[in-house]
Amino acid sequence: xxxxxxxxxxxxxxxxxxxxxxxxxxxxxxxxxxxxxxxxxxxxxxxxxxxxxxxxxxxxxxxxxxxxxxxxxxxxxxxxxxxxxxxxxxxxxxxxxxxxxxxxxxxxxxxxxxxxxxxxxxxxxxxxxxxxxxxxxxxxxxxxxxxxxxxxxxxxxxxxxxxxxxxxxxxxxxxxxxxxxxxxxxxxxxxxxxxxxxxxxxxxxxxxxxxxxxxxxxxxxxxxxxxxxxxxxxxxxxxxxxxxxxxxxxxxxxxxxxxxxxxxxxxxxxxxxxxxxxxxxxxxxxxxxxxxxxxxxxxxxxxxxxxxxxxxxxxxxxxxxxxxxxxxxxxxxxxxxxxxxxxxxxxxxxxxxxxxxxxxxxxxxxxxxxxxxxxxxxxxxxxxxxxxxxxxxxxxxxxxxxxxxxxxxxxxxxxxxxxxxxx
Amino acid sequence: xxxxxxxxxxxxxxxxxxxxxxxxxxxxxxxxxxxxxxxxxxxxxxxxxxxxxxxxxxxxxxxxxxxxxxxxxxxxxxxxxxxxxxxxxxxxxxxxxxxxxxxxxxxxxxxxxxxxxxxxxxxxxxxxxxxxxxxxxxxxxxxxxxxxxxxxxxxxxxxxxxxxxxxxxxxxxxxxxxxxxxxxxxxxxxxxxxxxxxxxxxxxxxxxxxxxxxxxxxxxxxxxxxxxxxxxxxxxxxxxxxxxxxxxxxxxxxxxxxxxxxxxxxxxxxxxxxxxxxxxxxxxxxxxxxxxxxxxxxxxxxxxxxxxxxxxxxxxxxxxxxxxxxxxxxxxxxxxxxxxxxxxxxxxxxxxxxxxxxxxxxxxxxxxxxxxxxxxxxxxxxxxxxxxxxxxxxxxxxxxxxxxxxxxxxxxxxxxxxxxxxxxxxxxxx
Numbered sequence: 066x067x068x069x070x071x072x073x074x075x076x077x078x079x080x081x082x083x084x085x086x087x088x089x090x091x092x093x094x095x096x097x098x099x100x101x102x103x104x105x106x107x108x109x110x111x112x113x114x115x116x117x118x119x120x121x122x123x124x125x126x127x128x129x130x131x132x133x134x135x136x137x138x139x140x141x142x143x144x145x146x147x148x149x150x151x152x153x154x155x156x157x158x159x160x161x162x163x164x165x166x167x168x169x170x171x172x173x174x175x176x177x178x179x180x181x182x183x184x185x186x187x188x189x190x191x192x193x194x195x196x197x198x199x200x201x202x203x204x205x206x207x208x209x210x211x212x213x214x215x216x217x218x219x220x221x222x223x224x225x226x227x228x229x230x231x232x233x234x235x236x237x238x239x240x241x242x243x244x245x246x247x248x249x250x251x252x253x254x255x256x257x258x259x260x261x262x263x264x265x266x267x268x269x270x271x272x273x274x275x276x277x278x279x280x281x282x283x284x285x286x287x288x289x290x291x292x293x294x295x296x297x298x299x300x301x302x303x304x305x306x307x308x309x310x311x312x313x314x315x316x317x318x319x320x321x322x323x324x325x326x327x328x329x330x331x332x333x334x335x336x337x338x339x340x341x342x343x344x345x346x347x348x349x350x351x352x353x354x355x356x357x358x359x360x361x362x363x364x365x366x367x368x369x370x371x372x373x374x375x376x377x378x379x380x381x382x383x384x385x386x387x388x389x390x391x392x393x394x395x396x397x398x399x400x401x402x403x404x405x406x407x408x409x410x411x412x413x414x415x416x417x418x419x420x421x422x423x424x425x426x427x428x429x430x431x432x433x434x435x436x437x438x439x440x441x442x443x444x445x446x447x448x449x450x451x452x453x454x455x456x457x458x459x460x461x462x463x464x465x466x467x468x469x470x471x472x473x474x475x476x477x478x479x480x481x482x483x484x485x486x487x488x
Numbered sequence: 489x490x491x492x493x494x495x496x497x498x499x500x501x502x503x504x505x506x507x508x509x510x511x512x513x514x515x516x517x518x519x520x521x522x523x524x525x526x527x528x529x530x531x532x533x534x535x536x537x538x539x540x541x542x543x544x545x546x547x548x549x550x551x552x553x554x555x556x557x558x559x560x561x562x563x564x565x566x567x568x569x570x571x572x573x574x575x576x577x578x579x580x581x582x583x584x585x586x587x588x589x590x591x592x593x594x595x596x597x598x599x600x601x602x603x604x605x606x607x608x609x610x611x612x613x614x615x616x617x618x619x620x621x622x623x624x625x626x627x628x629x630x631x632x633x634x635x636x637x638x639x640x641x642x643x644x645x646x647x648x649x650x651x652x653x654x655x656x657x658x659x660x661x662x663x664x665x666x667x668x669x670x671x672x673x674x675x676x677x678x679x680x681x682x683x684x685x686x687x688x689x690x691x692x693x694x695x696x697x698x699x700x701x702x703x704x705x706x707x708x709x710x711x712x713x714x715x716x717x718x719x720x721x722x723x724x725x726x727x728x729x730x731x732x733x734x735x736x737x738x739x740x741x742x743x744x745x746x747x748x749x750x751x752x753x754x755x756x757x758x759x760x761x762x763x764x765x766x767x768x769x770x771x772x773x774x775x776x777x778x779x780x781x782x783x784x785x786x787x788x789x790x791x792x793x794x795x796x797x798x799x800x801x802x803x804x805x806x807x808x809x810x811x812x813x814x815x816x817x818x819x820x821x822x823x824x825x826x827x828x829x830x831x832x833x834x835x836x837x838x839x840x841x842x843x844x845x846x847x848x849x850x851x852x853x854x855x856x857x858x859x860x861x862x863x864x865x866x867x868x869x870x871x872x873x874x875x876x877x878x879x880x881x882x883x884x885x886x887x888x889x890x891x892x893x894x895x896x897x898x899x900x901x902x903x904x905x906x907x908x909x910x911x912x913x914x915x916x917x918x
Contacts, residue, residue: 089601142570165785167784167785167786167787167788167790167791168785168786168787169661169665169786169787169788170787170788198785198791199785274509375575375607375610375818376576376579376606377575377607377815377818378573378576378577379576379577379578382576406785406843407783407784407785407786408782408783408784411782414878417878417879418878418879419880422878466878467877467878468827468828468830468831468877469877471831487795487796487832488793488794488795
């Protein structure tokens with residue numbers, strides 16, 4: 066009996082016997098660029114949104130003016146009395162969630178930490194532990210999707226994956242893998258490997274790896290057979306599992322995400338992109354604002370993390386307090402990451418700091434919803450709130466991008482959590 | 489020998505030489521729990537000279553209209569490594585941990601402190617006016633703390649004269665990771681407790697032998713003297729405040745056992761992410777807590793944290809402080825720790841007290857700083873609105889009556905920028 070009670074406390078709302086109606090909401094729908102006032106949302110017994118109603122200058126086709134409660138049959142009613150603010154669950158674009166449970170305990174973490182420069186064959190998805198407390202903390206704070214990238218101190222560390230934080234095993238959580246191949250330039254990568262030990266060496270090595278991958282990608286497309294010697298050398302490259310993900314990059318099917326903070330390092334990677342041509346994304350980006358023009362011209366998105374970097378490292382002595390604003394104003398496609406694993410729950414406040422810098426509120430919300438889905442190659446529906454889709458949104462009792470807003474209700478993949486908790 | 493280049497002198501020494509400042513029509517959050525609307529605050533001779541409605545403007549005083557502003561005491565960061573891990577991060581300036589022996593109570597943070605750390609100017613831009621600079625937690629007994637105000641060119645100018653003595657210890661994971669990893673004592677918590685007990689026994693023996701010597705009429709030997717143990721003797725005499733890195737319940741219990749065995753007091757446990765589980769134990773032993781608002785998970789002793797801890801501890805009557813552990817959290821974000829704790833249920837004025845009044849008490853300076861009260865040192869922060877909001881930064885910061893930050897200037901940044909010409913060091917708002 067006691068065990069049953071405990072279990073009940075830890076679980077979300079019991080399997081839905083009936084419909085749930087949320088009312089008294091202001092509902093932000095960034096995918097439709099609409100804010101519904103006096104909104105109601107009806108969720109059916111399977112956890113899917115059945116009806117969306119509210120007031121807006123122009124209603125989207127999937128929302129109605131007639132209040133949802135008029136079509137509901139004895140629903141559980143939760144009335145937020147006009148004070149509820151609903152937003153789609155956010156996308157955290159860069160985290161070790163599930164790979165890093167207790168940082169200092171190797172037994173609880175996963176990732177390559179040897180001396181190999183290229184471990185692109187490693188897939189974050191294969192190391193994620195789905196029962197991570199940090200995943201629960203993120204989900205209970207309204208972060209519904211996390212892009213998990215491999216730990217490691219190599220040059221190319223592996224492939225990231227997009228996961229839902231809604232619970233269940235990895236096969237239920239996975240949205241897409243791989244999302245990108247991850248690399249890093251900077252002193253964090255420095256180790257005894259002759260080339261990888263320096264930033265110039267890292268660039269040389271990256272150029273060499275991408276060059277080999279480019280050769281393989283071209284050979285894939287070509288119908289002409291090479292000489293036996295050429296075929297033999299190609300086969301050697303094909304047999305190298307760590308090159309295959311980079312072939313995907315050079316064939317244009319996957320982006321290469323390079324983590325770099327220093328403006329000159331970023332400029333070097335941009336040169337490499339011009340030289341070889343591949344889809345590039347920059348993460349970190351403390352000094353990226355200094356090369357914002359080039360980033361915008363080359364259509365390279367930046368995943369800024371942390372939002373406010375400190376000038377406390379030789380790699381980013383030129384960090385400023387308004388980097389997000391500068392990048393946004395220069396036309397750089399910008400995503401925001403929490404720069405954390407255990408505090409992915411603070412992603413919304415990182416967006417709030419972007420607002421604090423002067424970026425419009427709606428633009429900041431898009432960065433962790435619509436823009437994130439587009440840059441990461443996810444379906445727009447993952448951040449939509451509309452009839453027919455599983456409930457994937459969170460209600461706050463105030464502005465979610467400030468400390469005024471507390472999480473008061475959340476749902477994830479159609480599972481409802483009427484009393485979300487942070488430990 | 490002529491100086492090639494004269495060292496710049498402080499723009500204005502804190503204290504008497506400055507004109508009085510009258511801040512008018514502000515809302516005061518004095519750190520005592522009260523809220524005083526439409527109140528004036530007079531800073532004179534480095535101290536708070538008057539608080540009240542419509543105070544007269546003294547001759548030669550600067551009047552500053554502060555209607556709509558909130559004024560708080562200068563923030564007190566009771567766990568900071570400013571200056572001992574100077575920014576930017578470098579091996580050359582990593583001076584906070586003498587990890588060559590597990591018990592080094594004789595070391596002094598003042599001997600490592602780099603007054604040109606660029607982060608000091610950023611800290612004061614965040615409203616921090618006082619910091620307790622601690623040695624790191626690699627050693628069981630890390631050394632002696634340094635009390636500073638965040639304004640000055642040299643450590644002599646920053647050091648708070650007449651401040652108490654404070655010792656830094658560390659229990660838990662760090663010392664046993666450092667020394668156990670080398671196959672040395674302590675490799676376990678048993679080893680840690682023994683190493684501490686052994687040192688305290690030695691200190692007690694020296695203390696006893698000195699007392700016997702002092703009672704002798706004629707001396708046949710020199711007075712016993714162990715400079716390496718003298719700080720521990722001060723602790724045993726009740727003349728030093730003990731600040732202990734201590735996270736988990738079993739470490740807290742070990743510390744309490746040691747304190748009962750050797751009759752010393754613990755001023756506060758630091759980080760203390762499991763303190764929320766044993767608030768009664770802490771209250772009974774008058775042990776304060778200096779903690780983070782929401783950091784967790786970086787090691788086992790940080791795995792069982794609760795965002796509700798500050799509210800739980802406060803409600804249980806434990807002396808509660810929030811701190812940065814700079815550079816773990818940046819010094820200038822101390823108020824943000826209070827803001828997050830407030831979000832998670834710590835009452836507004838309790839959140840303010842956790843970064844002003846309470847840490848001032850826990851470091852033994854409440855008679856001088858920590859609240860806005862007449863006679864206290866004029867360490868004062870003017871905020872454009874509630875300091876407990878996301879991204880809040882001070883408009884003005886005064887240290888002993890000198891405006892260090894405000895009007896687009898940061899006097900402290902002048903020093904660190906000369907050494908480290910970095911953008912963003914000012915932290916001034918517009």
